[in-house]
Amino acid sequence: MGHDQWSRLMRLALDGDQVAYRMLLRALVPHLRGRVRQVLMRAGRGQADVEDIVQETLLAVHLKRATWDRSMPLTPWLNAVTRHKTIDLLRRVGARGEVDLDDAVETLAAPDDGGESQLDVQRMLSALDGRQRQIVEQVSLAGRSAAEVGGQLGMSEGAVRVALHRALRQLARTFKGRADAD
Known part of the structure; x- marks a missing residue:
């Protein structure tokens, strides 16, 4: 499933299509694992926390899904959420490695x-x-x-x-x- 399909599924999910939402979440897991592994490797960390971060990211996607701009592709927003959750974990465990944040342009500020x-x-x-x-x-x-x-x-x-x-x-x-x- 292509990334453009993810945007379509997210739009359907935001309109109440639960089947589309389940399909989207299942499709996102492999992508999330890959992104988390990349950030952890750049930070000089092992892979032990990958599943924790993936689960926290999926929860954040669910809770913050209304912050995604429907006119934009889903992937940059998703990658930003993933990066934030990964960095949150690195900060909690006291990691001091450098993490490239240049592509984290989206924020998770929730609208009222x-x-x-x-x-x-x-x-x-x-x-x-x-x-x-x-x-x-x-x-x-x-x-x-x-x-x-x-x-x-x-x-x-x-x-x-x-x-x-x-x-x-x-x-x-x-x-x-x-x-x-x-």
């Missing part, structure tokens, strides 16, 4: 949507139990490190990462179930 995005986030998070919800809110939304959240919750950093992965998978299943029902 009357609180609809916040309601969407709250609806999604309501599918999680209390601890999972706390972990997703703190790591994915507030940008805290797994080590910080683990210290707050009395969990190891690894346990927080595992819980985050499980919570994000649960959100994906819940979102897919709701989309299938629509």
